[in-house]
Amino acid sequence: MDKTGFDRTQNRTIVIFIMCCLLTETVSQTDVCVRVPAKTSDCLQSSEYHPVPKDSVTQSCLQELLWDFTTNQNLTADEVDHFKRISRRYLDSPSSSPSGFRQRREYRQLNDLEREKLHRSFQILYDEGTIHRYGKLYGLAYTTVRKSPAFLGFQRVFLLAFEEELRRIDNTVSLPYWDFTIDTEMDNPVNSILWSRKYFGNGNGRVKTGDFRDWRTPKGYIQRRYGESNYGKLMSRDVVKTIVYKCKTKDVTYPVRSESEEIFVLEYHHNGILNWLGGSAADAKTAAYDPVFYMLSACTDFIWEIFRKIQLTECNINPSMDYPTNTKAHKQGAFDKMPGFSQFSNVHGYSNYWSTFWYNYTLAQGCPNCNSKYQWCSTKVDRCISHSRRTDYNVGRNVVSANEAFEPDTEYVPHRVEIPFMPSPLNDGRTMASAKLDARKAVTRRRSSNKQQRNLFVLSALGRSSLISDSLSAND
Structure with a gap:
């Protein structure tokens, strides 16, 4: 196993120029050279036979490479x-x-x-x-x-x-x-x-x-x-x-x-x-x-x-x-x-x-x-x-203010899961996308509940007032 993590006995590897090296005949100081498996090299070379932009092919092949990449994490x-x-x-x-x-x-x-x-x-x-x-x-x-x-x-x-x-x-x-x-x-x-x-x-x-x-x-x-x-x-x-x-x-x-x-x-x-x-x-x-x-x-x-x-x-x-x-x-x-x-x-x-x-x-x-x-x-x-x-x-x-944006600006790059945690319960429907709506519904329910409690208190008070009034009328 070499430093790149690719097994030379299983994957024929070659050194290629990834960005401008593939798209132009000149090499600038920003070009990057990496070692890739033969599968990725073949993917890149196949662009010659298809009427698509070379940069699109490069991006597609590299994304496929990264998605299939398996980490070597053996203990030393x-x-x-x-x-x-x-x-x-x-x-x-x-x-x-x-x-x-x-x-x-x-x-x-x-x-x-x-x-x-x-x-x-x-x-x-x-x-x-x-x-x-x-x-x-x-x-x-x-x-x-x-x-x-x-x-x-x-x-x-x-x-x-x-x-x-x-x-x-x-x-x-x-x-x-x-x-x-x-x-x-x-x-x-x-x-x-x-x-x-x-x-x-x-x-x-x-x-x-x-x-x-x-x-x-x-x-x-x-x-x-x-x-x-x-x-x-x-x-x-x-x-x-x-x-x-x-x-x-x-x-x-x-x-x-x-x-x-x-x-x-x-x-x-x-x-x-x-x-x-x-x-x-x-x-x-x-x-x-x-x-x-x-x-x-x-x-x-x-x-x-x-x-x-x-x-x-x-x-x-x-x-x-x-x-x-x-x-x-x-x-x-x-x-x-x-x-x-x-x-x-x-x-x-x-x-x-x-x-x-x-x-x-x-x-x-x-x-x-x-x-x-x-x-x-x-x-x-x-x-x-x-x-x-x-x-x-x-x-x-x-609410406790965190003094920061609720969801700060960031990015998410999905990776292929090598060892999933399964079996697992299903999602209960409360997601990142539904978080605000879920909070709003909770507030609505709480306000409705509080209103009902106030109404019950008022009705109870009116009921007591009515009984007192009836009692006073009877005594008259």
């Missing part, structure tokens, strides 16, 4: 050794985290200083190449653990190892979780305050706002496309309840006996959140290059931890001993080696010592306080809901 020998050392160190002393015990909190409940320190730690890991190392590992490991009981255990160890990297930079930082159930309760989660520069940054294409702007993956800049895929939606609290009150791990993991059982599978809904976020996050090869991935995965892990606690207290089942045996797939059994962390078996991810000695979760505060100026308590459903960032339409008291 040093990277393989790095993760092997991590797993050996963790296995030798499971009852003590290298950086100490920590509590994971909901992302919006961090104060400004805590959030700045977290973002700074992410940035340092990106600058030194650690984010890329973990991004590559996840892309490789996911093909082994997906659609199996190994998924949850691998994700737990993966997040713990990454959290240790964050705490290597700043030992006061812990990995927060993104409680997506707070956003799914909104009129449209696209409207959430999270997608402003203070938090995650924009979600309507290339990330150009916030602290993670202009980060790159092997396929270019980090991109998002929230709510646009036919597949994917955020998980609701009702869905969480259907999962955590199952007793057996085999009931909430793959494989399933029928598609109707997928509604109880945690990985299925996790896939849906990544597909809802879209862009880089919707491809396992690039998902772990976006910081949001780690925080939404932490929430999935939190839900699994709630399930495990209920398993122990209500079902009298030891979660660490409940690795399902109904999987026949290669490398997905309890005692098969965990991908990347080669000193571990898959069942090590199920151990109780992680949440006993390493970390725990702090439940996000509920109504009536919500403990965050970016959430409000809906008395109708008795739940905390994310504030809206919409400033282009009046959505009442539930």
Whole structure:
């Protein structure tokens, strides 16, 4: 494999001039030379036999090349050794985290200083190449653990190892979780305050706002496309309840006996959140290059931890001993080696010592306080809901101005998804395009509801007045 990522044994490659080199006989300082496969070369040369502009053919052939491009993300020998050392160190002393015990909190409940320190730690890991190392590992490991009981255990160890990297930079930082159930309760989660520069940054294409702007993956800049895929939606609290009150791990993991059982599978809904976020996050090869991935995965892990606690207290089942045996797939059994962390078996991810000695979760505060100026308590459903960032339409008291354009100017360059997150729930119809209309409908419903309440109050008051009048008349 050469530096371009093309395999010389499978693709005959030649050096060609892409722009003016192909269209003119002269070469200027702005011309670019690249190595392309024989397929692209043939595509370009075929223009000689068709009455179409050469620049149009060039653009078409290059677009096809980029769309079909497959990234080479194999771990280097040093990277393989790095993760092997991590797993050996963790296995030798499971009852003590290298950086100490920590509590994971909901992302919006961090104060400004805590959030700045977290973002700074992410940035340092990106600058030194650690984010890329973990991004590559996840892309490789996911093909082994997906659609199996190994998924949850691998994700737990993966997040713990990454959290240790964050705490290597700043030992006061812990990995927060993104409680997506707070956003799914909104009129449209696209409207959430999270997608402003203070938090995650924009979600309507290339990330150009916030602290993670202009980060790159092997396929270019980090991109998002929230709510646009036919597949994917955020998980609701009702869905969480259907999962955590199952007793057996085999009931909430793959494989399933029928598609109707997928509604109880945690990985299925996790896939849906990544597909809802879209862009880089919707491809396992690039998902772990976006910081949001780690925080939404932490929430999935939190839900699994709630399930495990209920398993122990209500079902009298030891979660660490409940690795399902109904999987026949290669490398997905309890005692098969965990991908990347080669000193571990898959069942090590199920151990109780992680949440006993390493970390725990702090439940996000509920109504009536919500403990965050970016959430409000809906008395109708008795739940905390994310504030809206919409400033282009009046959505009442539930607006927090982000002091920026609702959807900043950016671009979206679609890429072929190499490893999709499937199966996945379907989109629920609340898209980027419908976000404003959804907000408007919510306001209309709220105003209508408030008007009805006022009318009922007036009628009630008039009724009391009438009874008093009748009583006075009778006494006369």
